[in-house]
Structure formats: structure tokens, C-alpha cells
Amino acid sequence: MIPSQRANAAYQAGAMTVPPLHAVVMLYDGILVRIRNAGIAAGQNDWARQYEEVSRAVELLRGLLSVLDYERGGDVARGLHQTYHANITALMxxxxxSEAHEMYRRIESGLRELRNAWAEIAGVPESNPSEAAEGK
Structure with a gap:
């Protein structure tokens, strides 16, 4: 199974056990953890781990990308499409x-804003960077 299919399958499986909006928030949480881990790996010059964490974040972003509904979502879906693609490109x-850690900080900040917007819609708590650092 190719990575995008795995990400889509993970989203679909999650959607069956939790409300869809909660699944979206959980995927964002997973992306944020992977980006934070990639930054830690970059700081340790562990390029293999950095690549692995980035690849996992990209796989989750592709999962979100694959379930966008352009008919119902209109401009919002198109905007998310552009945002996900831009983040995938930046991550890769x-x-x-050498500036990877700063890149991750900016990417994480933007995605955290999106995550918290989805969380508000879903009625789940916002997250903040200190929680992500603690692995929550």
C-alpha cells in the first residue's frame, strides 16, 4: 500500500470510531507531533530520523488532502488544498x-492555528506548543 493510501485508510478507520471532525483534529495532532520530532532530530543532526518524521507528517497531510470535498467545501476546500500542498513542499x-528548525517552527505555528480552528468546530480543547513538547 502506498503512503497516501495508508493515510487515507487511517483516516477512514478513525472516522468509523470517532466523529469525523475529531478525526481531523487527531490527524492535525499527529502532524504537529511529527513536525516537533523532526525539529528535535534536526537539532541532533539525526537526518534519518528527521526524514522519517517529515515523511510521516507528509503522509498525514496527504491523508487530509485526499478527503477534501471540493463540491461541498468550495473555496475553503481549495484553500486547504493549497495550504496542505505548500506545507508538504516546505516539509520535504x-x-x-541548517534552517530546518526555524522552518518547522513556522510550519507548526500555521498548522496549529488550523488545528485549533477545527478543534473549536469539533468542540475539543485547543492545543498549545508546550503540550506538544510533552507528547500530549
Whole structure:
């Protein structure tokens, strides 16, 4: 199974056990953890782990991308499509770069805002960077 199919399958499985909006928030949480881990790996010059964490974050973003409903979502879905693609590109370009940690901080900040917007809609608590650092 290719990574995007795995991500889509994970989303579909999650959607069967939790409300769909909660599944979206959980996917964002997973992405944020992976980005934080990639930053830690970059700081340790552990390029293999950095690449693995970035790849996992990208896989989750592709999962979110694959379930966008352009008919019902209209401009919002198109905007999310562009945002996900831009983040995927930025993440893939970050591996091994000296400024990777700063790149991850900016990417994480933007995605956390999106995550918290979805969380508000879903009625789940917001997250903050200190919680992500603690692995919550």
C-alpha cells in the first residue's frame, strides 16, 4: 500500500470510531507531533530520523488532502488544498537544511492555528506548543 493510501485508510478507520471532525483534529495532532520530532532530530543532526518524521507528517497531510470535498467545501476546500500542498513542499525541502528548525517552527505555528480552528468546530480543547513538547 502506498503512503497516501495508508493515510487515507487511517483516516477512514478513525472516522468509523470517532466523529469525523475529531478525526481531523487527531490527524492535525499527529502532524504537529511529527513536525516537533523532526525539529528535535534536526537539532541532533539525526537526518534519518528527521526524514522519517517529515515523511510521516507528509503522509498525514496527504491523508487530509485526499478527503477534501471540493463540491461541498468550495473555496475553503481549495484553500486547504493549497495550504496542505505548500506545507508538504516546505516539509520535504527542509530535511538536512541548517534552517530546518526555524522552518518547522513556522510550519507548526500555521498548522496549529488550523488545528485549533477545527478543534473549536469539533468542540475539543485547543492545543498549545508546550503540550506538544510533552507528547500530549
Amino acid at each position: 525541502r527542509s530535511v538536512g537544511r
